[in-house]
Amino acid sequence: MELTLDAVSVEIAGATLVDELSLKAGDGEVVGLVGPNGSGKSTALRCVYRALRPTSGAVLVDGSDLTAMSIRDSARSVAAVTQDSTTDLDFTVAEVVALGRFPHQRGNPSLSEREQELCAEAMRRTGVTHLARRGVLSLSGGERQRVLIARALVQEPRLLVLDEPTNHLDVRHQVELLSFLRGCGLTVLVALHDLNLAASTCDRLAVLYEGSLVETGPPADVLTPELVRRVFGVTPTVVPHPLTGVPQLLYTVAPESP
Numbered sequence: 367m368e369l370t371l372d373a374v375s376v377e378i379a380g381a382t383l384v385d386e387l388s389l390k391a392g393d394g395e396v397v398g399l400v401g402p403n404g405s406g407k408s409t410a411l412r413c414v415y416r417a418l419r420p421t422s423g424a425v426l427v428d429g430s431d432l433t434a435m436s437i438r439d440s441a442r443s444v445a446a447v448t449q450d451s452t453t454d455l456d457f458t459v460a461e462v463v464a465l466g467r468f469p470h471q472r473g474n475p476s477l478s479e480r481e482q483e484l485c486a487e488a489m490r491r492t493g494v495t496h497l498a499r500r501g502v503l504s505l506s507g508g509e510r511q512r513v514l515i516a517r518a519l520v521q522e523p524r525l526l527v528l529d530e531p532t533n534h535l536d537v538r539h540q541v542e543l544l545s546f547l548r549g550c551g552l553t554v555l556v557a558l559h560d561l562n563l564a565a566s567t568c569d570r571l572a573v574l575y576e577g578s579l580v581e582t583g584p585p586a587d588v589l590t591p592e593l594v595r596r597v598f599g600v601t602p603t604v605v606p607h608p609l610t611g612v613p614q615l616l617y618t619v620a621p622e623s624p
């Protein structure tokens with residue numbers, strides 16, 4: 367599925383949070399949205415998973431305007447894992463994962479054999495099978511995050527939108543999740559803070575600064591010391607990863623003089 371953001375702007379209370387953002391993710395492409403705190407990443411993603419309507423511009427999937435579709439129709443194609451995808455109700459893990467089937471169901475809440483297998487497979491993939499009967503409110507942050515990813519997978523989306531999905535995850539689960547995103551074959555739009563993981567995971571990066579797109583391209587073209595200094599205010603040393611050649615950023619932490 368091809369995703370296009372066409373001059374998307376979001377204005378709230380007179381402030382422009384996203385300013386004419388145009389961006390494409392081709393079928394099966396993994397595109398990373400990076401930028402400092404408050405640069406508009408979550409706001410842009412909200413427009414894609416329909417938690418927010420752009421003030422102007424359009425979000426298109428395979429050329430069709432998302433806002434012209436019913437929420438149920440778009441939820442069959444677009445799944446989101448977001449920082450606010452929490453539930454206040456103490457469903458079990460298995461129940462939360464099964465909720466991912468909701469957009470595909472027509473009045474019949476029981477899962478078919480195929481759907482049950484889909485849920486089991488998603489829980490295996492995300493390593494939460496052993497938690498199936500636990501209440502989600504009792505989980506650790508990382509466990510809950512993996513449950514939400516399992517729920518997104520059973521939605522069988524063609525586009526996966528993830529806002530900081532590695533938050534709360536330990537290093538093994540970060541690497542596993544991002545390796546999954548690399549190989550899943552879905553179109554992926556993911557906001558990431560860790561520029562090294564973003565470089566290793568994404569085909570292309572889009573850099574946001576104060577709501578505007580300042581650079582887009584393959585990680586090796588985008589992550590220059592100049593760009594990182596200009597956008598993030600730190601000057602890294604950029605070295606190729608010894609095994610993959612992907613650019614990796616090293617930072618120097620020195621004690622501030624009193």
Ligand SMILES: Nc1ncnc2c1ncn2[C@@H]1O[C@H](COP(=O)(O)OP(=O)(O)OP(=O)(O)O)[C@@H](O)[C@H]1O
Nearest residue numbers: 378379381383401402403404405406407408409410
């Ligand atoms: N509903 C709102 N009303 C007013 N301002 C908002 C609203 N939502 C977000 N903002 C502001 O818009 C800006 C962009 O926020 P956004 O959450 O999109 O940034 P972000 O790049 O995802 O940041 P972070 O890296 O900190 O998660 C921030 O300055 C934020 O305070």
